[in-house]
Amino acid sequence: MARYWISPDPENTDRLLTLAVMMGFEFIMVHSGVFMAVMPKKVSLFFLIPAYSLFALAMNSMVPGNSILWLYFGVVLVRMRFAFSNPKGPELQAATTTSLCAVLIYFILLVIFALGAEAIPRLGLTDTFLIESGYRASITTGGLFIDTPHVPMAMGVVYFTLLAFLEVLIFKHISPPAKQGD
Numbered sequence: 001m002a003r004y005w006i007s008p009d010p011e012n013t014d015r016l017l018t019l020a021v022m023m024g025f026e027f028i029m030v031h032s033g034v035f036m037a038v039m040p041k042k043v044s045l046f047f048l049i050p051a052y053s054l055f056a057l058a059m060n061s062m063v064p065g066n067s068i069l070w071l072y073f074g075v076v077l078v079r080m081r082f083a084f085s086n087p088k089g090p091e092l093q094a095a096t097t098t099s100l101c102a103v104l105i106y107f108i109l110l111v112i113f114a115l116g117a118e119a120i121p122r123l124g125l126t127d128t129f130l131i132e133s134g135y136r137a138s139i140t141t142g143g144l145f146i147d148t149p150h151v152p153m154a155m156g157v158v159y160f161t162l163l164a165f166l167e168v169l170i171f172k173h174i175s176p177p178a179k180q181g182d
Helices: 002-006 010-038 041-060 067-084 089-115 127-132 150-174
Strands: none
Touching (some): 002 150, 010 067
16 A cells, blocks of 8 residues: 555556445455354355445445455455354453454544644545546545545555554464463
């Protein structure tokens, strides 16, 4: 995301639009992460997955290709694998904690980046670039993330960096301590 924010290439406007929509779709994904971590398997399988699939289809219709659908189904497969392994104890706690923290991080960043959108540097995503590259002509919908793609690119850089640190911190705490003397 940083590359598309700092130095976008006119040939990659489809990717820029897809990433902007994906950051909006992450709003749906963070909710599903919490619900799938705490709900019974049957509810996840027969209600949540089909319901969130509708959101994935809607978001996918905003972008060229099927990147959003592939992302969604990949995430669902990983989550279902985890759910059907009947995690208990530290693993379940880590998954639930990670999901809850991701929601909090996303919402806090969303508020900060939405309110501070004008203060976020556009870097390579200037109005001139967005018009000359054909980005503005290619969009069929609007909204903060689509109309001002520098906002989701900047938020994505911060959000995914914080999630990486979160994963390291949480899994550091659930790892069994190394045995000494072996």
